[in-house]
Amino acid sequence: MNEDFLQNNYAVQEIKNNTWDNDTQTIHSTEAWVSSDSQIATTAAIDARFQDELTETITSAEVWPDNDDTVATTAAIDNRVDSKIDAAITGDIGTDGTGITVTNDGDGTITLGLGAGLIDLDRIKASDIVTSAEVWANDDATIATTAKIDDMIDAAITGDIATDGTGITVTNDGDGTITLGLASNSIDFDRIKDADIITYAEQNAGSPAPADTNIFTASAAARRFDTIVQTATPTGSNWEVGKTWFQNDADKTLSVWNGSGWIGISSVVRLPVKPKLFMLMQLMVIMPMMVTVLAVLSKQLKLLLNRSTLKFLLQSATVVPVM
DSSP: HHHHHHHHHHHHHHHHTTSSOOOTTOTTTOOOOOOOOOOEHHHHHHHHSOOOOOTTTEESSSSSOOOOEEEEOOOHHHHHHHHHHHHHHHOOOOOOSSSEEEOOSSSSSEEEEEEETTTGGGSSOOOEEEESOOOOOOOOSSSSSSSHHHHHHHHHHHHHHOSSSSSSEEEEEEEEEEEEEEETTTGGGGSSOGGGHHHHHHHHHHHHHTTTEEEEEEHHHHHHHOEEEEESSOOSOOTTTEEEEEEESSSEEEEOOOSSSSSETTSSOOOOOOOOHHHHHHHHHHHHHHHHHHHHHHHHHHHHHHHHHHHHHHHHHOOOOOO
């Protein structure tokens, strides 16, 4: 009997070991969910634990609810993310007024830019700017301020402009400017354009003609204006009309070129060296004057003699008293 009882207990125990205990090993919908490998859940517990796809799932075609009781499909998540990002991009991105521009493209995107005339110089790194107090960098990685550029221009004007010694003077004014001048007694004649100079050969050729836009060389001026002094008749026929020639011989004749030949000037008195002829010419000039003077003196003498005679007669007369 006892042995049968033990065998029965063994069988019950084996049945317990190989069967599921609905009370202790089952999670019901009314019980707290336990995450364990030794328990199972009823379908009601599973429904309560997990999402209801029909009522608790949001699809891409539905309105997005803002709660903790529903889940979304990937398509719904994509739509929501795109919408929120678009709204955030187009509505939540602004500018601080330092030059960036934000343009809403109308499709959930924006375009960022740099506005013309809006960026202050202080937005550029100080290491990339050369100021007037700094050394010139001379590279393509920096920019210069206007003050520095002015300094460099002033330095170039006052330091890089020189003269080649042909008469120009360069004076540093001390304020970034220079004064150019022409030094007195320093400009060579060859600095004048050849077209503005009449040479001796050109004067002989008669071209170019004298004008207020050209000058003569010394040789050309002498050829044109100086009086020829020589005894022999000057040769050639290309003399300027009015050119004078003094024939420095015994007759001392002064002649003028009339365009085709030399003619003596009639108003010039030739001074001969023959004494008798010279004295005769002087007497011919003086004689008329002497005759006039003698006639005047004769009249005066006659008048004086007449007055003296009358006075003598008056003084010698005797007064006879009346009886």
